[in-house]
Amino acid sequence: MKKLIAEFIGTFWLVLGGCGSAVLAAGFPELGIGFVGVSIAFGLTVLTMAYAIGHISGCHLNPAVTVGLWVGGRFEGKDVFPYILSQVLGGIAGAGILYLIASGKSGFELGGFAANGFDEHSPGGYNMQSALITEIVMTFAFLIIILGTTHKKASAGFAGMAIGLGLTLIHLISIPVTNTSVNPARSTSQAIFVQGWALEQLWLFWVAPIVGAIIAGLVYKYLAPNNE
Secondary structure, eight states: OHHHHHHHHHHHHHIIIIIHIIIIITTOTTTOOHHHHHHHHHHHHHHHHHHHHHHHHOOOOSHHHHHHHHHTTSSOGGGHHHHHHHHHHHHHHHHHHHHHHHTTSTTOOOTTTTOOOOGGGSTTOOOHHHHHHHHHHHHHHHHHHHHHHTSTTSOTTOHHHHHHHHHHHHHHHHHHHHSOOSOHHHHHHHHHHHOHHHHHSTTHHHHHHHHHHHHHHHHHHHHSOTTO
């Protein structure tokens, strides 16, 4: 239960910090943080939680990470669903708090609410194929970073920094394409509030990250098996 609570809190922070920066600060006139600021914010949420709850739950904060670690032989299969449920609920809670904050402004309009999308809902107008490829490849890279930096032969103590910076880089590359998901819980939390098109396109932001995570789990298990 402690692990599940930690995953709930961590994913709550990821959504509130990352999506919150996009909704509240990215477009602020003249002083907005833009794509770079949002990218850094997402990286910081993972970096800070890696050191806060990593020793409790492993700090997955992401169903794709949980699946990838399981496929890579680093996580028990019996804990996969409870972790994913905690992550989704934590993400929804984070989005709920963000909505309460954002809606307190006069003239508030929900808009995209930092939801993930493709075609006309992609920040750069990228199509479904581009979105699918981007999410698979970016999640693959993210899991390779996670599996590598947390391997028993890796330098201890630096995993959180590498993973946080890795997520920052992923956002710098892919925000224009999909608003960057690589995390089904993060996508679900925003889509629930946006409804409509966001829920219709949500399937891609579950399928692609999980496919990328599975491929990474298999590849890294071959490259550096944990029981070597």
